[in-house]
Amino acid sequence: MATIVVHEPVPSPMEDAEAVMNAVKGWGTNEKGLLEVLAHRTAAQRQAIRHAYEEHYHEDLIKRLESELSGHLEKAMYRWMLEPLDCDAVLANVALKKHSPDYPVIIELACVKDPEEFLAVKRAYQWRYKHSLEEDVASHSTGDLRKLLFAIASTFKYNGCEIDAHLAKAESHILHELIENKAYNDDEFIRIFATRSNAQLNATFNIFKDDYGISIAKSLLEEPATEYLSALRTVIHCITDPIKYFVKVLRDAIHQHGTDEDTLTRIIVTHAERDLRLIKEKYYERDNITLETAVVRETSGDYETFLLALLGN
Amino acid sequence: MATIVVHEPVPSPMEDAEAVMNAVKGWGTNEKGLLEVLAHRTAAQRQAIRHAYEEHYHEDLIKRLESELSGHLEKAMYRWMLEPLDCDAVLANVALKKHSPDYPVIIELACVKDPEEFLAVKRAYQWRYKHSLEEDVASHSTGDLRKLLFAIASTFKYNGCEIDAHLAKAESHILHELIENKAYNDDEFIRIFATRSNAQLNATFNIFKDDYGISIAKSLLEEPATEYLSALRTVIHCITDPIKYFVKVLRDAIHQHGTDEDTLTRIIVTHAERDLRLIKEKYYERDNITLETAVVRETSGDYETFLLALLGN
Numbered sequence: 289m290a291t292i293v294v295h296e297p298v299p300s301p302m303e304d305a306e307a308v309m310n311a312v313k314g315w316g317t318n319e320k321g322l323l324e325v326l327a328h329r330t331a332a333q334r335q336a337i338r339h340a341y342e343e344h345y346h347e348d349l350i351k352r353l354e355s356e357l358s359g360h361l362e363k364a365m366y367r368w369m370l371e372p373l374d375c376d377a378v379l380a381n382v383a384l385k386k387h388s389p390d391y392p393v394i395i396e397l398a399c400v401k402d403p404e405e406f407l408a409v410k411r412a413y414q415w416r417y418k419h420s421l422e423e424d425v426a427s428h429s430t431g432d433l434r435k436l437l438f439a440i441a442s443t444f445k446y447n448g449c450e451i452d453a454h455l456a457k458a459e460s461h462i463l464h465e466l467i468e469n470k471a472y473n474d475d476e477f478i479r480i481f482a483t484r485s486n487a488q489l490n491a492t493f494n495i496f497k498d499d500y501g502i503s504i505a506k507s508l509l510e511e512p513a514t515e516y517l518s519a520l521r522t523v524i525h526c527i528t529d530p531i532k533y534f535v536k537v538l539r540d541a542i543h544q545h546g547t548d549e550d551t552l553t554r555i556i557v558t559h560a561e562r563d564l565r566l567i568k569e570k571y572y573e574r575d576n577i578t579l580e581t582a583v584v585r586e587t588s589g590d591y592e593t594f595l596l597a598l599l600g601n
Numbered sequence: 602m603a604t605i606v607v608h609e610p611v612p613s614p615m616e617d618a619e620a621v622m623n624a625v626k627g628w629g630t631n632e633k634g635l636l637e638v639l640a641h642r643t644a645a646q647r648q649a650i651r652h653a654y655e656e657h658y659h660e661d662l663i664k665r666l667e668s669e670l671s672g673h674l675e676k677a678m679y680r681w682m683l684e685p686l687d688c689d690a691v692l693a694n695v696a697l698k699k700h701s702p703d704y705p706v707i708i709e710l711a712c713v714k715d716p717e718e719f720l721a722v723k724r725a726y727q728w729r730y731k732h733s734l735e736e737d738v739a740s741h742s743t744g745d746l747r748k749l750l751f752a753i754a755s756t757f758k759y760n761g762c763e764i765d766a767h768l769a770k771a772e773s774h775i776l777h778e779l780i781e782n783k784a785y786n787d788d789e790f791i792r793i794f795a796t797r798s799n800a801q802l803n804a805t806f807n808i809f810k811d812d813y814g815i816s817i818a819k820s821l822l823e824e825p826a827t828e829y830l831s832a833l834r835t836v837i838h839c840i841t842d843p844i845k846y847f848v849k850v851l852r853d854a855i856h857q858h859g860t861d862e863d864t865l866t867r868i869i870v871t872h873a874e875r876d877l878r879l880i881k882e883k884y885y886e887r888d889n890i891t892l893e894t895a896v897v898r899e900t901s902g903d904y905e906t907f908l909l910a911l912l913g914n
Contacts, residue, residue: 446727
């Protein structure tokens with residue numbers, strides 16, 4: 289379900305490192321030459337190029353790229369060249385350190401990735417920042433939102449497919465009672481959302497819809513929408529249909545006044561080798577234009593070329 | 602720092618399995634014969650015996666031992682024969698399912714074990730019970746205690762030795778302010794206790810003592826002592842001096858009216874191959890009698906023999 293195109297035969301890491309050096313050496317940078325190599329290599333191949341480049345030229349390729357490129361292209365290339373778990377760690381840190389933290393990034397990591405993979409991101413986070421992701425989540429949020437984010441970011445969820453139907457019934461009833469009473473910040477809400485496995489929560493949400501005739505996400509559409517309620521709904525969307533959720537994030541990034549390039553880059557870079565093909569299909573179904581067309585409309589230059597290459601063009 | 606004694610040369614797992622079979626077959630059980638083998642083998646050797654026994658006799662050795670033994674000896678042997686991570690998982694589950702849950706067991710796992718080891722226990726828990734430890738912690742506690750237990754049981758803490766002295770100063774000040782105002786259940790309390798690394802917390806607690814002339818544990822000695830406050834103090838003791846903490850747990854188990862055999866078994870079985878030697882030394886320093894003497898006074902029969910063997914006799 290990946291979208292990137294790797295042409296065979298693939299040159300050796302050293303040949304690629306030389307091609308990269310040819311693109312960056314001297315005055316000016318040959319961005320096209322860079323993209324021809326780096327946008328068409330898998331994560332493992334990119335890491336091999338980094339190592340070959342550093343061994344041969346005694347400089348850090350990522351630092352060199354940062355000094356050669358600028359703007360959205362520089363940011364996108366930086367993320368693309370990081371080892372994927374390290375990239376997720378950087379994205380989480382950037383999201384938390386923003387003046388107005390970008391909490392959905394944390395929710396995506398915690399609720400879409402499987403628990404072992406999320407754990408690997410936490411290890412990468414600790415390796416890079418010398419403290420835990422949980423510490424930063426707790427330090428950069430407050431109140432109910434902190435309770436929710438901290439709980440979902442810290443739990444090591446069960447990943448099995450076993451479901452306790454009796455429990456799902458009981459907990460969908462608890463959730464319905466709490467929603468009826470607008471007790472959204474009740475600890476039970478957070479307990480259920482943060483600790484139950486995704487399979488169990490999907491069962492609970494299905495029973496909720498069957499019994500009460502409305503999806504739990506819709507029943508949380510309260511006015512005025514608080515950041516906390518919006519985070520609860522993000523959790524639900526990430527658990528019930530991650531592909532649809534990412535389509536929504538892309539649409540929001542593209543359609544908002546002034547494209548949100550950071551989000552556009554984040555989704556495309558982190559999904560290009562995973563499920564971006566599925567996201568593209570769903571995007572077209574939803575918007576009647578391809579994601580590529582949307583990207584061409586909203587971006588330009590080498591940044592546009594890079595995103596299109598990651599999208600499989 | 603282990604206490605168990607393994608005599609060389611060690612018989613093969615199959616020879617040991619035969620000796621075990623000789624001790625259990627026919628009418629009656631030869632407990633002495635069982636203990637001569639099983640109390641003097643490492644965890645890896647015991648697992649090898651289990652496998653050899655099952656392969657050769659087509660029955661589960663643990664189930665056979667359960668049917669042959671009874672009372673405290675049966676419980677102790679059951680725990681001893683489990684793979685250590687699995688044993689921790691069982692102990693956590695037993696602690697949570699009690700009518701009045703034995704929360705210190707959870708705090709010990711979360712605060713004394715290093716984060717990777719605690720994680721391995723969580724995996725063993727999920728493997729055995731098909732749901733997460735966090736779910737059970739959250740379901741079997743309420744109120745402030747739940748907030749604390751859930752937070753410490755879920756966080757994947759940083760295990761490095763780097764300390765942020767500035768942060769330690771700031772957070773010891775926050776803790777002091779909260780204690781002055783008796784705001785023990787403030788979220789900041791739980792945030793700091795549950796997310797900071799043990800090294801960082803030790804720095805914070807040291808600064809607290811330097812600046813305010815009282816240890817943080819003593820400053821939480823409030824009357825009437827609630828279960829929550831007592832849990833907070835257990836967290837502090839487990840982080841600052843686990844050996845001293847386990848000595849206290851053993852002393853409480855031994856000195857209380859009617860020995861608490863479950864706790865005595867738990868500490869001896871789970872530490873015999875780790876740090877029981879240090880615990881014994883500290884116990885003697887504190888009580889002026891050896892732990893062995895205390896065990897002889899409070900227990901009897903084959904259960905006594907078993908505990909003494911694990912203590913290195």
